[in-house]
């Protein structure tokens with residue numbers, strides 16, 4: 226069998242050669258600790274600050290607003306628990322949506338155990354949060370609104386600008402989990418009224434185990450790890466320099482010709498969606514038809530078991546997923562698919578195909594052919 230066709234880029238992406246090359250010197254020769262004074266340490270510190278500048282630049286933020294973390298989950302945990310703790314004198318109410326990633330949902334659930342109250346906004350049939358409902362949920366004791374930029378399962382882009390304006394107009398801080406969007410779409414914190422933003426390197430062809438939190442100047446947050454003075458005293462512990470350098474390089478590459486790549490990827494995505502809906506009877510697209518992540522396709526096939534379909538796809542060398550990677554192993558229908566109210570006879574037959582900048586038209590064609598054959602096979606059983 227030839228190379229696998231990898232269509233699970235929402236779960237993780239392949240690190241690019243250029244990223245690996247940027248990291249290599251910091252794995253071996255330049256092993257210095259960024260907190261020491263001699264030249265080894267200086268070199269590590271300079272490389273780390275260079276990565277911070279690159280990332281800040283991509284967001285039109287200041288380098289001092291970027292904090293390195295171990296990834297998207299940590300950034301979400303820090304943002305939510307941190308703001309909830311820092312501003313608890315004002316109140317103990319948070320607003321989120323019911324289709325967030327578990328890093329957000331479980332952080333909110335933890336706060337509920339501590340006595341906070343959380344409003345979980347529902348979504349429409351496309352998976353979109355209503356800004357009106359968000360505004361209506363705000364109370365005098367609300368401190369934080371946290372809504373994802375783009376959904377990892379169904380791809381829908383949330384109305385971030387409107388939500389941010391509502392939060393700001395009501396004295397509420399706004400956090401967005403942009404793990405699926407950063408590096409795929411241009412995002413500017415000058416344009417978007419977000420106060421905190423989470424991102425993760427392995428979702429944009431960087432290494433695993435590293436990410437960042439953007440924190441708007443003036444917004445207070447307690448330290449996430451108490452220790453040394455790293456990350457301006459907010460996150461103690463010797464920094465993972467090779468990973469941070471790799472993330473900086475990946476962010477730089479993701480920003481290059483971003484608008485052109487975005488268009489190309491969205492066109493290939495649309496081509497694939499149309500081909501599936503046209504060639505496979507009783508198929509439907511989940512999520513918004515055009516306000517969606519450039520690489521995301523979530524489709525459901527009526528009367529087909531999604532898990533069996535994934536196994537047959539794998540036999541054809543195609544990697545796809547059911548809901549999010551975090552839900553594999555559980556056979557029940559994903560909470561996101563449930564929240565969209567997708568008809569039951571379709572919901573169980575849901576697969577997610579996520580493209581990357583490396584996906585080719587030939588791979589798309591081969592995948593649709595495999596889907597077509599295998600959906601028909603499963604319907605015969």
Ligand SMILES: *Cc1c(COP(=O)(O)O)cnc(C)c1O
Pocket residue numbers: 235236295296297298299301326328373376377402403404405425426427428434435436
């Ligand atoms: C992958 C993902 C995360 C978790 O990021 P990690 O770096 O793997 O911890 C959080 N939110 C969303 C939307 C994701 O897709």
